[in-house]
Amino acid sequence: MLNVSGLHLWRGDRHVLRGVSFTANAGQCVLLTGRNGAGKTTLLRAIAGLLDPEEGQVQWRGASARSTRDEFHSELAYLGHEPPLKGDLTGRENLRYLVGIRRTLSADEIDAALTRTGARDFADRAVRTLSAGQRRRVALAGVLLSGALLWLLDEPTTNLDADGQQLVARLIEEQLARSGIVVAAVHHTLSLGAGEVVPLELEAA
Amino acid sequence: MRTGSLGVAQLVIARDLRLAFRKPSQLLQPLMFFMIVATLFPLTLTPEMSRLRDAAPGVLWIGALLSSLLALESLFREDAQDGTLEQFALSGQSLTWMLFAKTCTHWLLTGLPLALSTPIVAVPLGVPTEALWSVVASVALGSFALSLIGAISAGLTLGARRGGVLLSLLTLPLAVPILVFGADATHQAIIGGAIGPPLRMLGAIAVLGVTLAPLAAAAAVRIGLE
């Protein structure tokens, strides 16, 4: 369903993505590995449509992701390095706005997602007051809440303790079991109990 | 179920209002700036009321312009830095619509209070009381148009070096028509002349801004987020 072919991208002088190609179907998790600067973040952003590749195509459900941008985005959840949360709002409020603009949410759904990622206890404190790991748990609840079919995760286990890393693995497994697709950039391999893993290693320029 | 346009706008507005009122002191800063700047003019020109009255349109509008430019900083910058603006662009909803909602909210929090506070500055500058309501109306309209146009430069300068100064540098030439017609409306109000024509031109610019600027701002923000 997600098809990336011949992606080339330059950032200034650096030829960051040099002909990246892969296909991911329902129930598959693409694990992006590579050293720092290899282009993992660039690739994720290019797939999401935040960056424009010079050459190559990203196709979703057989159509160009760029020409069906809004439909593509409505099925996509992107989580970057930093959790996209407003410091002055509580976790719960953040989720209400972050995901609420995508689909109608009930308070119960938000609660359920927060509970699943272990963030319920601190969901009503201003995000400013939370630790990095706690923020990530809130952000993960957002990804879960979005109900998106395709997850693009940039180093999702950053700042998480051992429990948290297990949580991420379980969440990905559950997403794959729902016939979702995950593309995750990771530093150390993520061991998934279930679901098909497609490894993709990027080399630094 | 996918959120409809009305719902999206409601959420965006509610979010920005809630954020603004968590830090209410920030709302006062552009106003304070406006008043200080307006006070500096008599100090550098003359305390004579008749001369000040002549200069009043310029003082009011330049003060309002500079204060609005400062306030434009807060339109996108924080959201761009913490990644929430990016999430707007990735939501699958119309970024144009969301940015229009954001810009309107921003104006409600900065431009409108500015317009409402102009009497405080206008009276000491010798503006007659009968003229005050049209001063408020013209500054309200002009600051709204400025917010719409400023959203474009705000989007383009995201992540640029010296973004704040660049934002002002880019927006000022584009603000010339607003300044010209706004100041003329104020001038006409003071001398009791015809405020209709300049006010209508200001309105036309605002309408043009509403139709075209949010589209350009959305394109600018997508470029700025790269």
Added chain:
Amino acid sequence: MSWAWFHRFASPPWVYGFATRWTPWFGGAALLVMLWALYGGLILAPPDYQQKDAFRIVYIHAPSATLSMAVYATMALAAAVGLIWRMKVAHAVAAACAPIGAWFTVATLGTGMLWGKPMWGAYWVWDPRLTSELVLLFLYFGYMGLRAGIEDPQKADKASAMLAIVGVVNLPIIHYSVTWWNSLHQKPTRLLGEADMVWAMVWPLLLMFLAFFLFFAAVVLIRLRAELLRRERSASWIREVLK
């Protein structure tokens, strides 16, 4: 319509070659036309009965003014092509145009000021055309400032392209508002260039317009070559060219 013709312009090496071949022709033509026009304008044409010889500055002033706006329009058009068809070369053309246009604007303002002194006794008057030129200069500065302020070259190209397009849409509005403003406050003044011109004065002026356009073509091609060299420096065709 053959799109192959259009697509050639998307290829940096082809455009580089085109620019190299045509620059001398444009430059040579510009020089010849300008010499002829200046001979006609400075020597052959009679002095204006009111301004005497001072009117002759129109031969620099008017073409500079026209070019300053034509270059902005060219810049915006190239930027739009670059943005819509994603052509690198178009962005390079826009970047090459900007400083040239800015200099034409400075020349307009400078010659305007030099003309103002004998005409109105003042180096500067806030007449609508000069004021619009000044705002145009600020638009150029804004464009160049934005380019300089963005690190990533592709992002700088796109952002400045958007700015150029927004600017070109605003230019008529700005000019209209400045004219309005001027009509409110100015006593009627003799506008620049309103000398009663006889044909002997006019034909050199027309030639000067042509010369300036040719000059712009030559200079923009030179700058374009430099832009392409800089942008494509790691590409293989560069090594071929520089042998």
